[in-house]
Amino acid sequence: MLPICAAGADDGQVERLQRQIDAMQQQMQRQQQQFQxxxxxxxxxxxxxxxxxxxxxxxxxxxxxxPPAKAPWPAPGVEVTVGGFIEAGGIWRQRNEVSDIGHPxxxxxxxxxxxxxxxxxxxxxxxxxxxxxxxxxxxxxxQHLSAYYEMDFxxxxxxxxxxxxxxYNPRILQAFVNYDNDDWHFHILGGKAGRF
Numbered sequence: 001m002l003p004i005c006a007a008g009a010d011d012g013q014v015e016r017l018q019r020q021i022d023a024m025q026q027q028m029q030r031q032q033q034q035f036q037x038x039x040x041x042x043x044x045x046x047x048x049x050x051x052x053x054x055x056x057x058x059x060x061x062x063x064x065x066x067p068p069a070k071a072p073w074p075a076p077g078v079e080v081t082v083g084g085f086i087e088a089g090g091i092w093r094q095r096n097e098v099s100d101i102g103h104p105x106x107x108x109x110x111x112x113x114x115x116x117x118x119x120x121x122x123x124x125x126x127x128x129x130x131x132x133x134x135x136x137x138x139x140x141x142x143q144h145l146s147a148y149y150e151m152d153f154x155x156x157x158x159x160x161x162x163x164x165x166x167x168y169n170p171r172i173l174q175a176f177v178n179y180d181n182d183d184w185h186f187h188i189l190g191g192k193a194g195r196f
Contacts, residue, residue: 075137077138078135078136079135079137080134080135081133081134081136082131082133083131083132083134084129084130084131084132085129085130086126087126087128087129087130088124088125088126089101089124089126090122090123090125091121091122091123091124092120092121092122093120093121094120095109095110095116095120095121096116096117096119096120096121097116098116100125100156101123101125101127101128101154127152127153127168128152128153128154129152129153130150130151130152131150131151131152132148132150133148133149133150134146134147134149135147135148141182142182142183143179143180143181143182144179144180144181144182145177145178145179145180146177146178146180147176147177148175148176148178148193149172149174149175150172150173150174150175151171151173152170152173153168153169153170153171154168154171155168155170155171156168156169172192174191174192174193174194175191175192176189176190176191176192176193177189177190177191
């Protein structure tokens with residue numbers, strides 16, 4: 001009797017397990033169907049987005065135009081060198097010559113009977129600072145161009161001063177363009193070169 005009951009119990013357990021397996025398979029099939037539906041919907045949305053983008057852009061037989069190129073600075077093949085220095089200079093004189101850093105005061109030497117003879121003079125300025133720019137480039141392996149600019153801040157009108165108006169202005173020391181030709185051994189320079 002025991003073996004028959006055990007066999008009957010095994011059959012009931014097998015049937016229950018089989019029902020569970022069938023239920024799990026049906027659940028997996030439903031999930032797979034839902035996944036397929038979601039995938040189909042996503043593909044449909046993607047195709048609609050592509051179509052709307054294509055319809056928004058006009059179709060032309062020409063190649064798409066590149067955006068306008070900005071002019072490079074400096075131009076290709078041109079080398080620009082910036083130079084110069086900053087100077088904070090100072091002058092102390094035992095006698096007041098009423099002259100600045102950029103102007104020697106030998107023309108206004110005070111004599112003992114002048115009140116300036118008994119005054120000291122202090123001058124501090126950064127006006128001797130200098131800025132230089134050099135641009136060089138080759139037209140071809142034989143022809144070469146260069147341009148040079150040099151300035152300081154010692155330019156001034158007669159009424160310029162640092163107490164009231166700070167009316168000093170830039171002064172060009174050198175500004176020239178240079179052309180060299182190696183085949184002809186030719187050199188030409190135009191502009192202000194040298195300080196005079």
